[in-house]
Amino acid sequence: MSPTPARTSREEIVAAARSILEEDGLHAVTMANVADRVGVRPPSLYKHVRDRAALIAAVADEAALELGGVLQAATRIVPGQPSDARILRAALAFRALAARTPRSVSLVFAGLGGELQPSVETAAIAAQPLLQVSAELVGQDRALVAARALTAFCYGFCAMEQAGAFRFGGDIDAAFRSGIEALIRGLAA
Numbered sequence: 193m194s195p196t197p198a199r200t201s202r203e204e205i206v207a208a209a210r211s212i213l214e215e216d217g218l219h220a221v222t223m224a225n226v227a228d229r230v231g232v233r234p235p236s237l238y239k240h241v242r243d244r245a246a247l248i249a250a251v252a253d254e255a256a257l258e259l260g261g262v263l264q265a266a267t268r269i270v271p272g273q274p275s276d277a278r279i280l281r282a283a284l285a286f287r288a289l290a291a292r293t294p295r296s297v298s299l300v301f302a303g304l305g306g307e308l309q310p311s312v313e314t315a316a317i318a319a320q321p322l323l324q325v326s327a328e329l330v331g332q333d334r335a336l337v338a339a340r341a342l343t344a345f346c347y348g349f350c351a352m353e354q355a356g357a358f359r360f361g362g363d364i365d366a367a368f369r370s371g372i373e374a375l376i377r378g379l380a381a
Contacts (some may be wrong), residue, residue, distance in 0.1 A: 199230075199231065199232050199236065200230045200231070200232050200236065200237075200240070201240065202240040202241065202250070204230050205226055205230055205237055205240050205241060205247070205250075206247070206250045206251055206254055208226050208229035208230045209221050209226045209247050209248070209250070209251050210251050210254060210255070210293075210296055211229065212225055212226065212229060213251060213295045213296060213299065214293055214294075214295050214296060217295065218248070218295070218299065221244070221247065221248060221251070222244065223237050223238075223243075223244055223247070226247065245306070245307050245308055246307065248299075248304075248308050249307045249308055249309065249310070249311070251296070251299060252299045252300060252302075252308070252309050252310045252314075253310050253311060253314045254296075255293065255296035255297065255299055255300050255310070256300045256310035256314045256315055256317075256318040257314060257317065257318060258289070258293075258296070259286070259289060259297065259300060259318050260317050260318030260319070260320065260321060262285045262286070262288075262289050263282050263285065263286065263318070263321035263322050264320075264321040265285070266278070266281040266282040266284070266285035266286075266321070267279070267281065267282050267321045267322070267324065267325045275325050275328035275329045276329060276376045276380065278325045278328075279322075279325055279326070279329060279342065279372070279376055280369070280372055280373065280376065282321065282322055282325065282342075283342065283345075283346050283368075283372040284368075284369075284372075286343075286346040286347075286350070287346060287349070287350055287368060290346075290347075290350035290354070291350070291354075294350070294354050297347070297350070298351065300318070301347050319339060319343075322339045322342060322343065323335050323336065323339045326338035326339040326342065326379075329376070329379060329380055330379050330380060334379075338379045341375060341379065342372075342375060342379075345371060345372065345375055346372075349368055349371065353368075
């Protein structure tokens, strides 16, 4: 007798959970909802993920790795282009990703604690591109401080934008760009 073929995979499960997260929020990411999305019964999920917390951690890891990939692409070295231009590209790429997948990006920074957040290893991989370009701008000894400041500005701005906090009019794109450019100048000084 041959074993029963797998009807789903860990990748499909995580993708379904992430889709549910973006559509309906973290509260909707349940084993039952994910099982329904991938077309299996809930017990089948436990062959691939230990429990809901492990599932959320897997989604957070995937989102952090996607963010790292976006930052890696944005900070690639272009001959003759200074590090401040690469940082600006990274910030713009961060904002674009946050607009496309706001709840996934939020999950990366949610601070849910324990196993509900990206692993330290995954977070380090995701942070590496910004740390590297920050080191080029301010030196290795100040790179972590600079990368944290840039990340805090980007995430904070995006969270406020998504919450509809910028209600006084004006050019939001210009405000974001101006804020990043001012931060880069301040860090480089």
